[in-house]
Amino acid sequence: MINNKSSFMKGLLLLVSFAAVFVVIMTPVFPTDSGKKENGLHYADDLFNKLSKGSSYFIPEVQKKVDGLAGKQIDLAVTVKKADKAADAAKVFTAAGMTATAEGEILKVKGDLGALLSATVKDADSMYHNDAAAVSARYGMEAADAMEASWEAYAGMIKALQKAKLIPESQAVDMVMKKAIEPGYNFYGINAAKVTDKMGIMTGLLVFYVIYTMWYGFAIFELFEGIGLTMKKSKVKQEA
Known part of the structure; x- marks a missing residue:
């Protein structure tokens, strides 16, 4: 039963328009860099993935840390x-100039840690620059x-370095894993893309998200108001 026709119609209009916009959102009409919609x-x-990648380039910082381990x-x-x-790690590390052999899960590594980390x-x-072919060419295997x-080997190497009390070296390996391998791979x-280059569209999306959320909320509120479902503050019971 409709108690307030004006509120009900307003809520219905908001809900229908909300649904129409939702249909547009779920339709492939938004162009991407690849040309695909x-x-x-x-x-x-x-x-947002592009913006995340744009803020995750730590290679110069990592290389500076690694340079300190040369030799x-x-x-x-x-x-x-x-x-x-x-x-696979033995093959990769050997190509980087190390003496590396694998027997089961044990990887024996000998050589210049600085040179190895620089290669990684x-x-x-x-x-990071989407050039997997260059990595594949170096090792004769898929870049991934x-x-x-390398990541799996370094994870084990950190423990071995810590056990040998080579703490600064283990920290450098950890940095290479987290700030070089992971961003490049992921x-x-x-x-x-840089946030400064996409500020307009990023702001627009965030503003739209807030408005669109409120849009639905007001639609439900007006519909409930129209059918008489309202919330009122209960009266405080007075003690005798």
Whole structure:
């Protein structure tokens, strides 16, 4: 039963228009860099991924840290959780100038840690710039496999370095993993964008999100008002 026709019609209009906009959002009409059109959710997700990548380029900072380890010799037995990754890591590390062999999950590594980390930073930089072919050419395997193998090996190497009381070296390896390998691997295939270059559209999306959320809220409020469902403050019971 409609108690307030004006409120009900206002709420209905808001709800119908909300649904119409939702249909547009879910329709692939938004152009992307590749020329392919996506729906609004994918478009927004792609935009924020680009902005995230644009703010995750730490290669110069990492390289500066790694440069301080130039000539630092290590001789370690590293436990790699995945045996198949140990074999791949041995191949990658050997190509980087190390003496590396894998027996099951044990990876034996000997050589210049600084040179090894520099090679990994170079790989991560290539991946960040979407140049997987360069990484594949260096190791004769898929770029993703090479990066995964390096990450797994470094995860075990940190523990080995800490056990050998080489704390600064372990911190450098951790930095390479988190600020070089992970951004390069995770953001591969995404074009980086700066917030300053996308400020207008980013602000527009955030403002639209707030308005669109309130839009639905007011629609429901007016509909309930129209059918007589309202909330009123209860009266305080007076004690005798």
